[in-house]
Amino acid sequence: MKRWMVIFVVLLAAGTAFAAGGVKKRRVLANEYGRVVIGNYSAKAGLAPVTFDHWIHRSRFTCRVCHVDIGFGMKANSTQIKAADNMKGYYCGSCHNGRMVVDGRKLFASCSDTFAKEDVKRCEKCHQSTPDPKRDEQFAAFVDKMPRERFGNGVNWELAEERGIIKPSDHLEGVSLNRGKMVIQKDFSLEAKVAGMPDIIFSHKKHTVWNGCEFCHPEIFVGIRKGATKYSMIEIFDGRYCGVCHGSVAFPLSDCQRCHTKSVQ
């Protein structure tokens, strides 16, 4: 009897530990979705890493402005941004230069080599050692005006633009080139591998309006012949192909019906 009791207690303890720690990932909160922590050189300068929120930036600019024109990499810490780069007016300093005006207010300058005690607050706008509750309040107020979505940030960004609630600019003065009208590939369908799962209708138009061509080709999608590359959900969940954006910034992969839209025959 005693032996059974010991086994029971051990199993209970192991079960509790598994449930508490677990292997399941915590679902990212709406205000944290698309949050990137950048810390290549911050610690060396005695600062906390930069906490970057995509939501506030994507409401004003297309993905292309930052990831093609300014040159931010697609993975956190891949760009190796230095304070000196920002001070020269590149990367964050392209906008956060103390001169650019947004909504009638000057944007704070991103970095400086000398700073006074009163500048610390400015540094902490990006280099946050503790979460800023003001930012969460800002997010709640922002989301309030947006068309809602079940996952990710809880915002249907596409609809928000369609309705004119947000107007992401595809041009940053002094950085972007005056691009001509874009030639866009037609939409196409991708056959789902699982029976009963609707096929995917991939819209080039929807993607190029925010991204351009060089954003995805060939860095993310290498295949040059239609149908030559077989995409698996395992790879996509692993952050490849569609998973580069969908799962970290764009609506997550758990929102199946946003991509698998073709009606089942």
Place this chain on the structure above:
Amino acid sequence: MISSNSGGLRRLLPVGVLLLLVAVMAPGVAVSADSAGWQEEFADLSLPAAQAMDLPVGQLQSLLTRCEELKVKIQLLDETERKVYGKRLQMTCDLYRFMLDSKLAAEEGKGQP
């Protein structure tokens, strides 16, 4: 004699100063002209990217040749510019290469029975 020589020297002095200034400033002027050159070339090379799908094979090949030449110039820039423009150029060139390969593969496919 001495006085006429010194008069001649005095007349030559402004010319000498001017020549000296030109000699000192010339490298700077050359560098800035070169710098303007790479930026124009960068813009010229990047602009067709929006129409990359419609560019003929010959033009894509010519753009790629120019890409390689510009990469060399960008490597000479300071660290930040090299990082920013190097990446931007690489993305554009990769797109041209991708389009060229797609077109060549399509042409190859047409030729097959």
